[in-house]
Amino acid sequence: MEYLIPFNKPYLVGNEWDYICFAAENLGKLSGNGFYTAKCQAFFQNRYGFHRCFLTTSGTDALEMAALLMDIQEGDEVIVPSFTFVSSANAFALRGAKLVFVDSHEDFPNLDVDIIEPLITSKTKAIVAVHYGGASCDIEALKDLADRYGAFLIEDAAQAINSFEEGKALGSFGQLSAFSFHETKNIHCGEGGMLVVNDPNLEKRAEIIWEKGTDRAAFFRGERDKYGWKDLGSSFLLSELNAAFLWAQLENLNAIQERRKQIWEDYLGWFSGLKKEPNLLQKDYLEILEQAFQGLGKVEFQTQPGNYHLFYLLFENAEFRQEYIDRLKEKGILVVFHYQSLHKSEFIQKHQPKQFARDLPNSDRFSDCLLRLPLFYELPDLT
Ligand SMILES: *Cc1c(COP(=O)(O)O)cnc(C)c1O
Numbered sequence: 001m002e003y004l005i006p007f008n009k010p011y012l013v014g015n016e017w018d019y020i021c022f023a024a025e026n027l028g029k030l031s032g033n034g035f036y037t038a039k040c041q042a043f044f045q046n047r048y049g050f051h052r053c054f055l056t057t058s059g060t061d062a063l064e065m066a067a068l069l070m071d072i073q074e075g076d077e078v079i080v081p082s083f084t085f086v087s088s089a090n091a092f093a094l095r096g097a098k099l100v101f102v103d104s105h106e107d108f109p110n111l112d113v114d115i116i117e118p119l120i121t122s123k124t125k126a127i128v129a130v131h132y133g134g135a136s137c138d139i140e141a142l143k144d145l146a147d148r149y150g151a152f153l154i155e156d157a158a159q160a161i162n163s164f165e166e167g168k169a170l171g172s173f174g175q176l177s178a179f180s181f182h183e184t185k186n187i188h189c190g191e192g193g194m195l196v197v198n199d200p201n202l203e204k205r206a207e208i209i210w211e212k213g214t215d216r217a218a219f220f221r222g223e224r225d226k227y228g229w230k231d232l233g234s235s236f237l238l239s240e241l242n243a244a245f246l247w248a249q250l251e252n253l254n255a256i257q258e259r260r261k262q263i264w265e266d267y268l269g270w271f272s273g274l275k276k277e278p279n280l281l282q283k284d285y286l287e288i289l290e291q292a293f294q295g296l297g298k299v300e301f302q303t304q305p306g307n308y309h310l311f312y313l314l315f316e317n318a319e320f321r322q323e324y325i326d327r328l329k330e331k332g333i334l335v336v337f338h339y340q341s342l343h344k345s346e347f348i349q350k351h352q353p354k355q356f357a358r359d360l361p362n363s364d365r366f367s368d369c370l371l372r373l374p375l376f377y378e379l380p381d382l383t
Helices: 016-027 035-048 059-069 087-093 139-148 200-210 216-220 240-251 253-274 283-291 318-330 346-351 361-369
Strands: 052-056 077-081 098-102 124-130 152-156 176-180 193-197 312-314 370-372
Touching: 016 035, 016 240, 035 052, 035 193, 035 240, 052 059, 052 200, 059 087, 059 152, 059 176, 059 193, 059 200, 077 087, 087 098, 087 124, 124 139, 139 152, 193 200, 200 216, 240 253, 253 283, 318 361, 318 370, 361 370
Parallel strands: 077 098, 077 124, 124 152, 152 176
Antiparallel strands: 052 193, 176 193, 312 370
């Protein structure tokens, strides 16, 4: 069915096609690690103080690179929230890690740092901090904890572009961090991602893993007279076509973020009951969203802005949430929920039954009750 208001519409700045054409016609190189890749990587390094960036084909791939770089072995343990996207855990399962799931805070999906310490063992190799909606985890406390036990801190910053904690960019705290430029994220190139290497000791090997396990990057810099197989690796480079697209988006990052902020504040202003005059969204639209609450109990709403990646509502139960989805569908508005507790997934039930049996009530509540409203650049033009 066609929705009057879709859940997401990937935004196009306009310059994407010019840059792709420029790459095709003038640069003579469309594979990875070229002109636009260098521009995008330098942008992140300069603007956010990341040590070294590598564009990848997805955020998932960036996490898989991180797993290779940490030398995860069969039986190593990785602590990860249960309420997150599959890739936050799957990247480590691929290397044979045992996943140890941690619950969310009661009032926000980010993992609860206070309950992690008893989960740490001599086999704990890493803690994965997922910044939900670009809102920072208790990242300093997590860093202290990881350091104290000699574990890696990995940031799954897939949703967290341009987010800061006390003035320091998310993605700069962990030894390794992953970003995503999937079409559902604030800044996108269809499919794309980036690994951030903040620990200089990991930088050389990261480049080799990135280049299919070879020292090709050093060869192209003229540092070798041939290149060969040095280590495990894979095909992680983002094509220059996607990097050119991404550059057009990055040039407009400030404007995109500002617009998302205005929309986010319209939602907050409306649902907090102040009926604040919206900045951009139509009152009619906001009224439809609100009227559909009738008889569905108490509805909570997100109050942490993060980087304006998403805005969620929280229903009392899954039935009320489904009724709300159905009511809005009738009005031509698509709203969706996401993340089913990973510790209760079919995969974990089959392979790690002990994790499956654990009780993580906050994660389950977000799985059953959380609902995301549309939030994209062109939304105000449709309402
Ligand atoms: C989007 C997302 C990913 C995966 O990124 P892709 O680029 O789609 O592979 C991983 N973790 C989280 C938290 C995400 O939101």
